[in-house]
Amino acid sequence: MPPIAPRSSQLSTIPAGAGKGDATPNRRCVLCGGAALAMVLVSPAARAEDEDPARAKRPQAGDLLAFFEGDRAGKIIKPDDLKLGGPPVLAWPMDPSSKALRDGSRFNQVLLIRLDPNALEANEKPHAAEGIVGFSAICTHAQCTVAGWVQDKQVFQCPCHQSRYDPKQDARVVFGPAPRALPALPLKLDGGNLLVAGPFIGRIGMARPGMG
Amino acid sequence: MGFIGKGVKFAFAASLLGSVFAAPAIAAEVTNYAPVTKQRLENPEPGNWLLYRRTYDGHGFSPLKQINTTNVKNLVPVWTFSTGVIEGHEAPPMVNNGVMFVATPYGQVLALNAKTGDPIWRYKHQLPEDLFQLHPTSRGVAMWQDKLFLAATDDHLIAIDAKTGKELWNTKVQDYKKGQYMTLEPLVVNGKVMVGGSGGEFGVRGYVAAFDADTGKELWRTYTIPGPGEPGHDTWRGDDWKTGGGSVWITGTYDPKRNIAYWGVGNAAPWPGDQHPGDNLYTSSVIALDPDTGKIVGYHQYHQNDSWDWDEIDSPMLINMSYNGGQPFDALVHPGRDGYLWVLKQMDEGQIGFVYGKPFVGQNAFKSIDAKTGRPTVDPEHKPTTGKDVSFCPSLWGGKDWPAASYSNETHLLYIPANNNMCEQLEGKKEKLVVGQLWLGADADNAKLLPGADHIGELQAWDVSTGKQAWVHPFTGSQLFASVLSTGGDLVFVGGTNDRMFRAFDAKTGKVLWEQKTNSGIMGMPVAYEVDGTEYIAIQSGWGVDAQRIQDMLAKTSMKVDPDVPQGGVVWVFAVKHE
Numbered sequence: 001m002p003p004i005a006p007r008s009s010q011l012s013t014i015p016a017g018a019g020k021g022d023a024t025p026n027r028r029c030v031l032c033g034g035a036a037l038a039m040v041l042v043s044p045a046a047r048a049e050d051e052d053p054a055r056a057k058r059p060q061a062g063d064l065l066a067f068f069e070g071d072r073a074g075k076i077i078k079p080d081d082l083k084l085g086g087p088p089v090l091a092w093p094m095d096p097s098s099k100a101l102r103d104g105s106r107f108n109q110v111l112l113i114r115l116d117p118n119a120l121e122a123n124e125k126p127h128a129a130e131g132i133v134g135f136s137a138i139c140t141h142a143q144c145t146v147a148g149w150v151q152d153k154q155v156f157q158c159p160c161h162q163s164r165y166d167p168k169q170d171a172r173v174v175f176g177p178a179p180r181a182l183p184a185l186p187l188k189l190d191g192g193n194l195l196v197a198g199p200f201i202g203r204i205g206m207a208r209p210g211m212g
Numbered sequence: 213m214g215f216i217g218k219g220v221k222f223a224f225a226a227s228l229l230g231s232v233f234a235a236p237a238i239a240a241e242v243t244n245y246a247p248v249t250k251q252r253l254e255n256p257e258p259g260n261w262l263l264y265r266r267t268y269d270g271h272g273f274s275p276l277k278q279i280n281t282t283n284v285k286n287l288v289p290v291w292t293f294s295t296g297v298i299e300g301h302e303a304p305p306m307v308n309n310g311v312m313f314v315a316t317p318y319g320q321v322l323a324l325n326a327k328t329g330d331p332i333w334r335y336k337h338q339l340p341e342d343l344f345q346l347h348p349t350s351r352g353v354a355m356w357q358d359k360l361f362l363a364a365t366d367d368h369l370i371a372i373d374a375k376t377g378k379e380l381w382n383t384k385v386q387d388y389k390k391g392q393y394m395t396l397e398p399l400v401v402n403g404k405v406m407v408g409g410s411g412g413e414f415g416v417r418g419y420v421a422a423f424d425a426d427t428g429k430e431l432w433r434t435y436t437i438p439g440p441g442e443p444g445h446d447t448w449r450g451d452d453w454k455t456g457g458g459s460v461w462i463t464g465t466y467d468p469k470r471n472i473a474y475w476g477v478g479n480a481a482p483w484p485g486d487q488h489p490g491d492n493l494y495t496s497s498v499i500a501l502d503p504d505t506g507k508i509v510g511y512h513q514y515h516q517n518d519s520w521d522w523d524e525i526d527s528p529m530l531i532n533m534s535y536n537g538g539q540p541f542d543a544l545v546h547p548g549r550d551g552y553l554w555v556l557k558q559m560d561e562g563q564i565g566f567v568y569g570k571p572f573v574g575q576n577a578f579k580s581i582d583a584k585t586g587r588p589t590v591d592p593e594h595k596p597t598t599g600k601d602v603s604f605c606p607s608l609w610g611g612k613d614w615p616a617a618s619y620s621n622e623t624h625l626l627y628i629p630a631n632n633n634m635c636e637q638l639e640g641k642k643e644k645l646v647v648g649q650l651w652l653g654a655d656a657d658n659a660k661l662l663p664g665a666d667h668i669g670e671l672q673a674w675d676v677s678t679g680k681q682a683w684v685h686p687f688t689g690s691q692l693f694a695s696v697l698s699t700g701g702d703l704v705f706v707g708g709t710n711d712r713m714f715r716a717f718d719a720k721t722g723k724v725l726w727e728q729k730t731n732s733g734i735m736g737m738p739v740a741y742e743v744d745g746t747e748y749i750a751i752q753s754g755w756g757v758d759a760q761r762i763q764d765m766l767a768k769t770s771m772k773v774d775p776d777v778p779q780g781g782v783v784w785v786f787a788v789k790h791e
Binding site for chain 2: 048069096105142144145147160161
């Protein structure tokens, strides 16, 4: 089917030099605003189909985080599992009592990355945990999983339309058609565990009600 | 202008504007709707557009000739209608006796007065909030009796009352959470609604399935990858068949004489062929199905062990032709994503013979093809492999992607919306499949232009009876990513370029006779129809999906196109302005 940009089970790392011709950050957002206005006319989306309420519940304060994929899929992520400067790790929230994954909705997929705490934007620091930041992994453009990582630019990249998000700027859009930043997931450290500190900040996925 | 009184009742006209944009409210309804029958589908009236390509043979040809090479210069917009939806508007506006049915991205269907553009009703399917929107589009609604059929991107097949816009039944086909979705216009044959599933990039196992038009009950399902014990299963290694791709996402063609439906099948998954060794039937093939039972009665594989993401999903056109002065025969003609123009031969029992294949764009993946069978000999230097950086031409989007070619019953030429001069650099890598996540087996971000190339898109005309190109029109600074219409007026219509133009060409010479800049880029399918003695041309303008992905790629090349092509769907309808 259609060519799409990189994706990897361990989050793709895109080589230096890829993505030349980057547009001005948010250049298309002038249009996005118009489109969003038009889309007000459409109906709200249904909830996810066949949704298990327990598994689909959004991340809660106190949740653990577990590997989404790979050899350690489902295992709890420790702070030391995250390398300074990336690549990011894709995660599911985990109920701390039952140890059940909240994997009933794609909207619960989380991107985790450890960065230099001093490099983070001021408004990002309150929801970071010693440089570890978390974001929704669902692209705000077309809801693909933001599975790419451009190592030399230190930005997330969506494989579907190449939208890029800078995790040091609270996942602000720095290239591509995505209309807005990835919602942040506040984190905290407690007794050596990496925990969710609160709900996502902002709407997950496409900005328009109901996608159509 | 007396159409409204004749065909459409605006029962609640005063509240129309308020209600049409609310939840699926019925603003008005179609009276004296003309049921779509077997006879009408097999012999459609010249003034209507009842099938994806107007006729079961897939020609995309309208015999209407009121608009012709002499007067097309006077073609003007008659009405427009904003859909209120962004992304790729790919569907043909379907027309039945003065009523137009338009499918848009995100599961909407509009019923419009085809003469005036006035809305009659709007149907909105509610998509689940967490849907992976890899291809937010629809390629149209199918018709049978007084129903319409929508294959939605959350993998539901929905029947809609054509008169009222009311949902009649809604059948879950597969599970969208596993990367299974639908974008195609269904094919209806004798009350059976056939669909295929997308998801070749998610490691699905493709299929064609049929549903009862009255009830939505599934009647049969045929997988495009044979299971254990079925013929062709031995072309797969181990369990590769379970996740081998072979999606089906473009409407099939149908031969009523032989009662055989032909469906194109998509790429093998993941992309690098060394990860699924074998011929991998029936990926990148055409399969011949008995629509009554779903039984596969024949096939032809265009290329084995697909490694280039070259879906061959565009179903072959059925053309009665001769070749190099020989006896006439019933041909299957397919300008392939692999860059070859394939001409095959129908056999009465469904088997498919090979006639010829020749490249219509620069292609370096095949060294040669077997003169008897058509099987390509592949050049390993240009075949993507795990751990090896490989270049190949044409690109992942191929010589012609899904946008449909057209065959004129007047000029007997085939019009191909081709893309040339764009190649690909790809290195395969091993990835574990995670259900519901993309599974490509490669990083695909490296389309390359051939040195000195000033264009990608080419509208090509071919004489299939000689295998020779008649003319070509290049589009400087652009791809060509839209379906083609040919008409009895010796015209060829196509959009597809990043300058937002809709153009008419002289079908015999390729000369541009008319063009109109539209609101957005066009990746839709033009149609011709007639109401009250006037011929109209209709097209949806609404850029997105893969036309935009190519645009993003071209922006990174020496062509340096502006990636910012405006989005937003509008239905445009044109007619000749009388002097």
